[in-house]
Amino acid sequence: MLDLKTIPKAHLHLHFAGSMQEKTLKELSYKYGVKVPDSFYNKPFDSIPATKRGWHLFQELYDIASSCIQTEDDFRRIIIEEGLQDKNDGAKRLEMQINPTDYLHIGKTIQGVLDLACDQAKITSRETGVEIAVIAATSRTASPKIAEDIAKAAINYAGDGAGEIVAFGLSNDELAGKTESFANAFKIAKSAGLKSVPHGGELLGHEHIWQIVRALKPDRIGHGVRATTDHFILQKFAMEKIALEVCPTSNVALGVFKSQLDVPIRELLGSGVKFSINADDPLLFKYRLLDQYKILREKNGLFDRELIRIAKMSIKSSFASSSQKRKWYEELEAIKY
Numbered sequence: 001m002l003d004l005k006t007i008p009k010a011h012l013h014l015h016f017a018g019s020m021q022e023k024t025l026k027e028l029s030y031k032y033g034v035k036v037p038d039s040f041y042n043k044p045f046d047s048i049p050a051t052k053r054g055w056h057l058f059q060e061l062y063d064i065a066s067s068c069i070q071t072e073d074d075f076r077r078i079i080i081e082e083g084l085q086d087k088n089d090g091a092k093r094l095e096m097q098i099n100p101t102d103y104l105h106i107g108k109t110i111q112g113v114l115d116l117a118c119d120q121a122k123i124t125s126r127e128t129g130v131e132i133a134v135i136a137a138t139s140r141t142a143s144p145k146i147a148e149d150i151a152k153a154a155i156n157y158a159g160d161g162a163g164e165i166v167a168f169g170l171s172n173d174e175l176a177g178k179t180e181s182f183a184n185a186f187k188i189a190k191s192a193g194l195k196s197v198p199h200g201g202e203l204l205g206h207e208h209i210w211q212i213v214r215a216l217k218p219d220r221i222g223h224g225v226r227a228t229t230d231h232f233i234l235q236k237f238a239m240e241k242i243a244l245e246v247c248p249t250s251n252v253a254l255g256v257f258k259s260q261l262d263v264p265i266r267e268l269l270g271s272g273v274k275f276s277i278n279a280d281d282p283l284l285f286k287y288r289l290l291d292q293y294k295i296l297r298e299k300n301g302l303f304d305r306e307l308i309r310i311a312k313m314s315i316k317s318s319f320a321s322s323s324q325k326r327k328w329y330e331e332l333e334a335i336k337y
């Protein structure tokens, strides 16, 4: 059986604080006296009764993790540890999503947080061999003005390589905020060459995906799994090469799907739409990048050829340079299975 670790892959949907290692959270929360609920360590998120989890609990835990990052060194440590983790999981490329306003408490401006993120992404890329690019993101709960400020700061690092900002994202509770109100921020980002990668089609259905397509002109969509209920949108994604960033274990943990078998991986494989599989927030959902591939093999019954196909799609839908993508793709083509 193929060792899934050896498959070159791209990790395209991962949030900064949500990537933190559990031991790091333990250490930092102890150091700063931040109270972390015991249940956080004892239970995977999806073992909490459905009525008690949902978005608000998730966001509360995410914010606790963010608040434990209090210094420049803590911030750098998150990127270093994720680089090593992804190297171990067989990733060649990581596009890490960071909302700079979550870290102003370390004494930096929006631009200062992005400077720090890009600097460390560059260093860790060199040290691990995983090419780490940054996605600057805003939150649906933030004002459009803040979103525009983040976009303006992000464009100073526009590029597709290690330590550069490749895209602009929109995250947090899909039911919050008004999608159209962020259109100007995306316009600013796109005008400097950044790609558009809003979340959507996770907590809301295909009607909202259409709204996102019209207002934010996405190049990739965070999640987008609910597009499978709309044949026309799948057709549009396939034709216009708008890829999805699918996060199977996150979807089950947040109740988007009842079980791993309900995640529409086979429908997506047959749809002609490109997609990657990703960890989203492994600190909370307990499964990292390599785990996603293992789970699709073990629970969804995917064959090695299908897992390789997903890895190929992850490389293709990354925003890396075409020469890098070609190199990793050739490595994938050479795998015997």
Ligand SMILES: [Zn+2]
Residues within 6 Å of the ligand: 013, 015, 171, 199, 222, 280
């Ligand atoms: Zn996400």
